[in-house]
Amino acid sequence: MKSGFISIVGRPNVGKSTLLNSILSTKLAITSPKPQTTRNTIQGIYNEEDYQMVFVDTPGIHKPKTAMGKYLNKQAFFALEDVNVVLFLVDVTESLGKGDMFVIEKLSTIDKPVILILNKIDKIQKDKLLPKIEQYAALYEFDEIIPISALNKDNVKHLIDVLKKYMIDSIKYYEDDQITNVSKNFIVSEFVREKVFILTNEEVPHSVACAVEKIEEKKDSMNIYVNIIVDRDNLKKIIIGRGGSMIKEIGTLARKDIEGFFGKKVYLNLFVKTIKDWRDKEAYLAELGLKTE
Ligand SMILES: Nc1nc2c(ncn2[C@@H]2O[C@H](COP(=O)(O)OP(=O)(O)OP(=O)(O)O)[C@@H](O)[C@H]2O)c(=O)[nH]1
Ligand SMILES: [Mg+2]
Known part of the structure; x- marks a missing residue:
């Protein structure tokens, strides 16, 4: 049995969580077109006959401007310790900039194999790829460079095969049927x-937190109660929407994902609280990285 831990790091929005889901063939980590979607590291466990790979999805690394930003970076940096190999994900449609340099500087301080993953290749022409590779290769001595499309699962299987050689003779960390280290409550609150x-505008979601009140498990169904917590009254109005239209849409879409994940009928009850x-x-406050310690 060969096993190991692989962290997925990079700037916000490059597709780290999408890659995790693509590897697992399951929607586990939440994704969105807005930066700073992921707030907590999440492990996703990939098993093959003789291999167990534990992938660690992380919040996007960026120059922090807020307390939450600092908290997100801290989590991503933690995920660089105690892993066997690091996947540094970049978005090929973005030009190489200060944000990448910030991550590369951090990577140069750790003594671990780093694989550069050029993601979203479905969005560019093939002849644009080689110059990109050369640009990055000039900055850091990556152990491997692999272009993929996480969304289309293009070359993801190849990535898995390459990673096999970085796994070490070791124990199985998790049982075969375990897909993640996070709790049911966490998964549910994340889907919401x-x-x-x-569904909401740019400035809204970053101050929203979700917390499961309770889950009642029935044989074929689940009754779930979730609180959506905001910091001011006008956000509450936005999340409820005109005549309750927004909260209804949030509920319908979240319920579908929760049902998909647990394979059970779900009755989802949402409450918005300030x-x-x-x-x-x-x-x-802790979830938003604002806890005073
Ligand atoms: N076209 C295309 N879009 C992608 C690909 N991978 C991810 N995306 C999109 O990029 C956006 C960001 O994806 P996420 O997986 O949430 O990115 P992330 O790196 O986890 O972002 P943070 O959690 O905010 O750091 C989403 O809209 C994805 O659908 C890809 O290979 N091709
Ligand atoms: Mg993410």
């Missing part, structure tokens, strides 16, 4: 948060 991210009515202010 994803819909808030996708922080002043929420009992667990500390937990809300």
Whole structure:
């Protein structure tokens, strides 16, 4: 049995969570066209007959301007420790800039194999790829360079095959039927948060947190209660929407994802609360990286 930990790092929005889902062939991590979607590291476990690979999805690394930004970076940096290999993901449609240099500087301080993944190749012409590769290769001595499309699963199988040689003779960290290290409650709250991210305007989702109140498990169904917590009244209005239209849409879409993940019928009950009515202010602040320690 060969196994190992592989962290997926890079700037926000490059497709890290999409890659994790693509490797697992399951929607586990939430994704959105807005940066800073992922707030917590999530492990996704990929098994083959003689291999176990534990992928660690991380928040996007960026020059932090807010407390939350600092918190997100910290989590991503933590994920560089205790792993066997690092996947540095970049978006080939973006030009190489300060943001990449910021990550590369960090990578140069760790003594680990780093594989450069050029993602979103479905969006560019083939002849644009080689100059990109050369640009990055001039900056850092990557152990491998692999172009992929996480969205279309293009070359993802090849990536897995390459990673096999970085796995070491080791134990199985997780049982075969375990796909992640995060809890059911976390997965459910994330699916709801994803819909808030996708459906609301740019400035709204970053101050929204979601928390599962309870899950009642029945034989073929689940009754789920989730609180959506915001920091001000006008956000509450936006999330509820005119005549409840927004909250209804969030609920419908989130329910579909939750049903898809757990393979059960789901009854989803959503509540929107402002922080002043929420009992667990500390937990809300912690999620936004604002906890005072
Ligand atoms: N065309 C195309 N789009 C992609 C690809 N991979 C990801 N995307 C899109 O890029 C956007 C960002 O994807 P995410 O997976 O959320 O990116 P991330 O790196 O996890 O972002 P953060 O969590 O914010 O750091 C989403 O709209 C994805 O659908 C790809 O290979 N091709
Ligand atoms: Mg992400």
